[in-house]
Amino acid sequence: MTFFSHLKKAAIATAFVLGATAVHADEQYFPLQSYRVGPYAAGGTGFFGGFIDYLNLINIRDGGVNGVKLTWSEGETQYEVEKGVEVYERLKSNPGIAAWNPLSVGIAYAMIDRITDDKVPLITINHGRTDTTDGRVFPYVFPLLLNPYSETSGIVNYIASKEGGLDKLKGKKIVVLYHGSPYGKETIPIYELLSQKYGFELSQIEVPHPGNEQQAQWLTIRREHPDYVVLRGWGVMNPVALKTAQKTGFPADHIVGNVWSNSEEDVIPAGDAAKGYTAITTQASGEQYPVVQEIVKTVYGAGKGNLEEKSRIGSVYHNLGIVNGILNVEAVRIAQTKFGNRTLTGDEVRWGFEHLKLDPARVEALGAKDLFHSINVSWDNHEGDGYVTFQQWDGKKWNVVSDWIAPDWKLLRPIIEKSSEAYAKEKGIKIRTAEDAEAVVSN
């Protein structure tokens, strides 16, 4: 059964690839560096499934964006950087590229110089380099909704809310258990900064990749008796952390996961050890949101749903893909208001992203009320001040347990600018102005 459905998927993907080579006028194309096999396939199939489901919804329901049909094709990367770059080289010659969405820190890093030369946006929703938030230095990179520093601030604010306020953090002890990779280490300085600012005791412990053995780290945690453990994991490291926490007697409801430790794939393998575990997210999970319901009815009803297992509709990665689809499509729609209802250039879509402002009312109109909060991207703020919420795993599903929480953007902005300006100096990049951002390449 699974084998044949894979064959069907491969045939459909091939058809899309063939179709994509002949993009006509009034079509906007999304090249997808997806990963449907390999160690991270569970996340890849969910995210790209959600993204494609939303693009399909727009095509089926609305006939595209103001008549401009959305097209896409996939190239398999297995989450490997060299394959991601290879897929980029293969697909970049297709006309009408709107934006790249690799969902991989490594692939995104490798593409920054290339897409800057091409003048096409690179979307790194919820991940990527923190300093790419500064659009003055990184005009084409968009870490939409949440960069790692905002995530850190959001987690600390959440812990503070549980303790009764930021002033109550003083004297508390927090351990950050992080993946031994550049991704895992990215937030080390910001946790130190927040520890000094709010007076909590901090210990940061590394877990070597892939993280399938954590006995030593959790025994150390047990010895330190922290009030909370922040899990900044990835892949197999997450369920192993939860299981080893149970083995060493640390309560799951005092572990707070980061945005890459927040999916069903992170908790299901941990079984009962994950009950009570809480994690940050920018988009709630579940099928109850109108846009997800529409996808079920319109896309899956027409037999065009991308997920093989319908039980995964509304999962964390699937909903992230849907939200990513909303942000991409709305950026195109906004750009069309300035440049016309036609196939846009990458630089025109960049302009659209830099004016991507979706307030809660607009989010509700899009059928995504409570799925995500809002976004407010500008030419110099490419993250867009995304709000976060927290979900707790009850053994079967995630339940939202907090309001929408705002990270401390004002505190973080000077640190981000310091880093991006150092990058600009090192690379000899001229810092953009608002006027520069309005200059758009239209052909």
Next chain:
Amino acid sequence: MSYYDFLFVIEVLVGGLLSGVMYSLVAIGFVLIYKTSGVLNFAQGSMVLFAALTFVSLVERGIPFALSLLITLAVMVALGFTIERTVLRPLVNRSPMTLFMATLGLSYIIEGAAQLVWGTQVHGLDLGIDDTPFEVGGILISSFDLLAAGIAAAMVAGLSAFFYWTRIGLAFRAVADDQFAALAVGLRLPRIWGTVWTAAGFVALVAGLLWGARLGVQFSLSLIVLKALPVLVLGGFDSILGAIVGGLIIGASEKLAEVYLGPFVGGGIEGWFAYALALVVLLVRPSGLFGQKTVERV
């Protein structure tokens, strides 16, 4: 050192030893194949993944636990025989490097086939073993790890008995000592190799179930070979006892190193510490602590 610190050292040590037994479980699969055919089967990790994924997928489809276990065992036996017949037999008498590369390729094929057949989703595996820790003299011990250690010990005892007290075990040892001499006295090598691959499939199933219950059944399960390699280097590639002792040494030393040396060098050292230790042993005893020394007439 306070009493509390002393207890903590013991706790880290015990935790490391129990983890080491889990490494040994994977290493034994390597040893079985290497001992009788001289092939370093890099596909052992993929076999572990395939076994666990097959088992959990059957259980999730409503097939009873025991029947799923039997079906998975049958699948692993069939896989072992197929590998022997289609990959290794045609490559007989080729260089060890050729055989190693063949198993490396095989590893990717099995991983790909596992995802093709059973899908890419991750699964939880509940063997019904309680994993809440219990305390002995102030030291927390994982009941799951303790049971896993018992299963590993039983498997080693069973394999040792099989090797020493059965006719086929005697044939295994003869082949391990000298393949040409074994052929000369009429032993049928293909049948023995087929049986060994079957045994390796069985070991993969046991390791897959225990590791799967520990990590969850997901693609990364095949990465546990990275934990077995230093065990093999340290204990010797052709010694079951070496796999056990090597596992215990690696498990205990990497945990102690992580806790007591890690803070001085930034932490996260257990990944490479095991390899550093294995390298030191390799320099002193190239065949490992329990490996057979190769004597060549020149």
